[in-house]
Amino acid sequence: MTDTIYALSSGALPAGVAVLRISGPKALDAAAALVGPLPEQRKAVLRTVRDAQGQMIDQALVLVFQAPASFTGEDCVELHLHGSRAVVAAVYRALEALPGLRLAEAGEFTRRAFENGKRDLVEAEALADLVASETEMQRRLAVEQSFGGQSALYMEWAQRLTKARALIEAELDFADEEDVPGSVSDQVWAEVGDLYLEVEQHLAEAKAGEIIRDGYKVAIVGPPNAGKSSLLNALAKRDVAIVTDIAGTTRDVLHVDLDIDGYLVRFFDTAGIRETDDVVEREGVRRAKDTLEQADLVLLLQEIDSDPQQFAVTGDAEVLKVGTKLDQHVHRTAYDLCISTKTGDGLDKLRDLIATKVKQTWSGGLVPGRQRHVHYLKEASHFIQDALNGTELDVRAENLRGAATSLGRITGRVDVEELLGVIFSQFCIGK
Numbered sequence: 049m050t051d052t053i054y055a056l057s058s059g060a061l062p063a064g065v066a067v068l069r070i071s072g073p074k075a076l077d078a079a080a081a082l083v084g085p086l087p088e089q090r091k092a093v094l095r096t097v098r099d100a101q102g103q104m105i106d107q108a109l110v111l112v113f114q115a116p117a118s119f120t121g122e123d124c125v126e127l128h129l130h131g132s133r134a135v136v137a138a139v140y141r142a143l144e145a146l147p148g149l150r151l152a153e154a155g156e157f158t159r160r161a162f163e164n165g166k167r168d169l170v171e172a173e174a175l176a177d178l179v180a181s182e183t184e185m186q187r188r189l190a191v192e193q194s195f196g197g198q199s200a201l202y203m204e205w206a207q208r209l210t211k212a213r214a215l216i217e218a219e220l221d222f223a224d225e226e227d228v229p230g231s232v233s234d235q236v237w238a239e240v241g242d243l244y245l246e247v248e249q250h251l252a253e254a255k256a257g258e259i260i261r262d263g264y265k266v267a268i269v270g271p272p273n274a275g276k277s278s279l280l281n282a283l284a285k286r287d288v289a290i291v292t293d294i295a296g297t298t299r300d301v302l303h304v305d306l307d308i309d310g311y312l313v314r315f316f317d318t319a320g321i322r323e324t325d326d327v328v329e330r331e332g333v334r335r336a337k338d339t340l341e342q343a344d345l346v347l348l349l350q351e352i353d354s355d356p357q358q359f360a361v362t363g364d365a366e367v368l369k370v371g372t373k374l375d376q377h378v379h380r381t382a383y384d385l386c387i388s389t390k391t392g393d394g395l396d397k398l399r400d401l402i403a404t405k406v407k408q409t410w411s412g413g414l415v416p417g418r419q420r421h422v423h424y425l426k427e428a429s430h431f432i433q434d435a436l437n438g439t440e441l442d443v444r445a446e447n448l449r450g451a452a453t454s455l456g457r458i459t460g461r462v463d464v465e466e467l468l469g470v471i472f473s474q475f476c477i478g479k
């Protein structure tokens with residue numbers, strides 16, 4: 049029999065309330081052992097929680113969810129206890145003493161929800177993202193993927209592919225017979241071609257998902273003493289980086305995460321880029337160049353009126369030229385923007401500019417949320433491409449099956465053969 053599992057589902061203790069969740073075949077018995085007769089399901093009732101000796105542990109709200117109408121799809125009980133470490137420890141001890149019960153492993157409730165068909169993989173991952181979300185956009189993306197149409201989109205694509213395959217296979221089977229229309233296949237391949245474009249378009253938005261989840265990466269680069277670390281500190285509003293008038297102060301890459309208009313933006317302060325014999329500084333410069341290449345946006349800092357920088361900016365990130373120490377110079381048009389960290393001049397404008405840029409990265413629609421999704425989407429796309437370019441009809445059909453299977457792996461739900469049954473029941477070839 050499946051173990052019955054329990055764990056704290058709410059946050060760190062102490063807290064006003066601690067929600068302890070019990071799930072599995074013995075959940076109801078276990079809860080009854082602690083609180084006596086259980087309330088009617090889905091009705092919160094106050095009960096006294098006692099240990100096996102009858103000693104009172106706490107008073108708690110008890111909520112019963114009977115299978116399958118629960119988060120995990122199993123019998124579930126929630127105890128809303130007072131959120132103290134000692135209360136929770138005492139309840140854990142009481143539960144541990146019951147046969148067939150054990151503490152849940154990380155993610156085990158959600159895993160059971162998946163196994164019992166309550167959520168697919170995309171929804172389960174998105175739920176984890178939602179719980180971990182810190183910015184408004186991370187929340188929105190997670191909600192979109194958890195309860196929006198992400199899974200339905202992949203399911204629909206798999207369905208279209210499977211239908212196309214069924215039609216192609218039908219043509220193979222009935223090729224010699226007169227009663228099958230000569231070329232449904234032109235139409236089928238045109239539709240597969242449309243689908244290919246849709247998948248590619250969706251894949252092209254993978255970057256947006258990555259930026260929302262992992263942050264929009266802004267590299268602060270430039271020659272030594274340009275004021276890079278001063279800018280990082282000004283943005284962070286605290287002394288994160290060491291600032292001195294010695295050129296070559298920063299060596300390690302330092303970063304600060306900011307929430308700008310609901311987006312996670314990660315600023316990286318780097319070593320001033322220059323030729324140097326100093327081994328440590330040279331490593332710093334190498335890291336600075338690395339950071340530059342991986343950035344979504346580069347802030348190229350330079351003191352106004354100083355000699356133009358001597359290094360090439362590589363990578364495909366957009367570059368903003370920022371003139372620094374505006375308090376000591378007059379504004380020059382050679383820069384996209386001029387700032388002074390001393391007076392704060394231009395900093396709001398810089399922030400606004402970055403906000404505008406990061407907002408352009410996601411329009412709020414469905415985008416691949418994770419590397420795992422991107423992997424299978426690319427796999428599906430390759431299969432579709434091979435199907436479109438192939439010559440042997442049976443090989444082409446097999447590629448269509450491969451593509452549908454890849455899509456099915458994203459949600460972990462789409463059983464291609466099952467889909468085939470659904471589709472075949474809708475048409476009447478060979479009837």
Ligand SMILES: Nc1nc2c(ncn2[C@@H]2O[C@H](COP(=O)(O)OP(=O)(O)OP(=O)(O)O)[C@@H](O)[C@H]2O)c(=O)[nH]1
Pocket residue numbers: 271272273274275276277278279290291292293294295296297298299318319320321372373374375376387388389390391
């Ligand atoms: N007047 C003025 N001085 C500034 C400003 N920003 C930075 N400085 C000064 O310029 C010097 C270098 O500043 P940093 O922030 O350390 O420059 P950096 O680009 O990080 O330098 P490295 O890490 O050595 O590459 C320090 O003495 C700062 O006080 C500014 O806006 N106005």
Ligand SMILES: [K+]
Pocket residue numbers: 272273291292293294295296297298
């Ligand atoms: K410096």
Ligand SMILES: [Mg+2]
Pocket residue numbers: 276277278289290297298317318319320
């Ligand atoms: Mg510095």
